[in-house]
Amino acid sequence: MSKWWLAVLLLWPVQEAAAQAGATPATVIVLGVDHAAQLVSERDQPALLEAFLDRARPDAICIERAPEAFARGDFYEFTYEVQDVAVPFARRHGIELCPIDWEPPAEDQRLGFGLSLDAPPELRPLKGFMGFLAFGQEALARDFFHADDPARLHKVTNWAATPAARAKNDLPRRLYLYRTYLQAQRIAAAAHAHPGGTVVVVVGEFHKHDIEAILKDDPGVRLVQPSSLGRPDAKAVAAHDRLEYRTAIASFNLLGLQSSGPVDYGYVGRAVAALEAAGATPQARLFRVRLDRLQGRIERGDAIARYRAIAAEAGDARFAWTGVKDKARVDSWFDPFGNLDVRRRALLEAARESWAAGDAAAANELLDACSEGLSPRQRDQLRGYWQRDVAVARPAR
Secondary structure, eight states: OOHHHHHHHHHHHHHHHHHHTTOOOEEEEEEEEOTTGGGTOGGGOHHHHHHHHHHHOOSEEEESSOHHHHHTTOOOTTOHHIIIIIHHHHHHHTOEEEEOOOOOOHHHHHHHHSSOTTOOOSSOOSSSTTOOOOOOGGGGGOOTTGGGSGGGGHHHHHHHHSOOSSGGGOHHHHHHHHHHHHHHHHHHHHHHTSTTSEEEEEEEHHHHHHHHHHHTTOTTEEEEOGGGGOOOOHHHHHHTOOHHHHHHHHHHHHTSGGGGSOOOHHHHHHHHHHHHHTOOOHHHHHHHHHHHHHTTSSOHHHHHHHHHHHHHHOTTOOOSOOOOSOTTSSOOSSOTTTTOOHHHHHHHHHHHHHHHTTOHHHHHHHHHHHHTTOOHHHHHHHHHHIIIIISSSOOOO
């Protein structure tokens, strides 16, 4: 180690303390989230997050994305709470946004993992790595302040402290530790830039307590638990509800893979009813048919007729929210068909019901109509997902 580096390492803590001497600490509130769980849990809903941010009155909001990617307007697909709630809220209110994440360069990702972590395959797997996101039953009851209790995250704490049995398999843990440390340092920089102010951090819950452990001795930081601010009441939450939030809740639960798993139909039904109250739009009508069909309130033939009617009248209507990152694809991170407009989605749902009814000819005709106007890549993905995920079973006779 050179003498210059040794001097930097020895002097940095002294210089940092001197820089903070006499400064009023910034209040830092680290809100640990389960990415996109707001879409399945009413006690953790998007409008509640917005109402909480409004209550905290932050001078800056730190978000989980690397500065370089954020500068390009590039976010992780699955961080719904970041790009669809925290970032728009900050921009509407003129609040500074501070990207605090770190990830290895693509070349290092390929070296360590054999692939780029931000590049999904042409056909995503149903589950597992690079697969579509869906939640189990436990997530439906998740509370907004879930991560404030360290005991609830003991598994990740134990994992982070325990090297892999084989050192060659230890890269994910080592990257996690380095990544979280740099997140904490960027949060500290945001706090130092706002002495006496308030900084809210919206970050994956697995990072929360390690970040706090790193920051706790920083004289420029005063850590405050989110739950100490109290939960916004129902009136405040309702005041912050938005069309985009309701659409996201309906889309995720009714059109994505979540529709095959546990769904809080009360939560989703209220979102659909709110969309209908705002107008009998093609998307609201499609959500209603899908909701009623999943709950067994209408028969298959009725659903097919309604889907066909929506397709005939939808024109070029699109969903108010899709979660699609790459518009050249046909899918999103939670739905194999997430990038279809309302007309095509209605045709697809009619095709699904027709296939299940044993009418393969009608299903194929509807799927052909759905494919019209898509790019060759999108058509290939549509057909691939149809064959793999929808038509895996023989149609009923």
